[in-house]
Amino acid sequence: MATTRTANAHWEGSLLDGKGQVTLASSGLGTFDVTWPARSEDAQKGLTSPEELIAAAHSTCFSMALSHALAGGGHPAETIDTQADVTFQAGKGITGIHLTTRASVPGLTAEQFLELAEQAKQACPVSAALTGTTITLDASLD
Secondary structure, three states: OOOOOOOEEEEEEEOOOOOOEEEEOOOOOEEEEEEEHHHHHOOOOOEEEEHHHHHHHHHHHHHHHHHHHHHOOOOOOEEEEEEEEEEEEEOOOEEEEEEEEEEOOOOOOOHHHHHHHHHHHHOOOOOOOOOOOOOOEEEOOO
């Protein structure tokens, strides 16, 4: 069964001086302010960006794919923590994504874990949607 998730964006003004909001409509979890500086400058407190939203989606999707791969291999994870760092360069766009994941998986060697993590990176639907972007992975066991 296919599902569709919806977010809405509203923007006012020019790119550099304007502002907007993104609403997570499907979940109703909230509306978040966005501006150009939130994309192009560090430490924009209280503002988000498309890249941060992609990072949230990618870290979650990868963790779910890794959980599935580990359980399918007979080694269910106790915990998985993943960070996605999405790099944006003005004029070039998204130039790379780095996933860092740590997990607690009893009975699994570091080599086995890295192999399953690489498989999960390929199987993650968000990774697939971002084809053409360099995605790197640092995976380790607790």
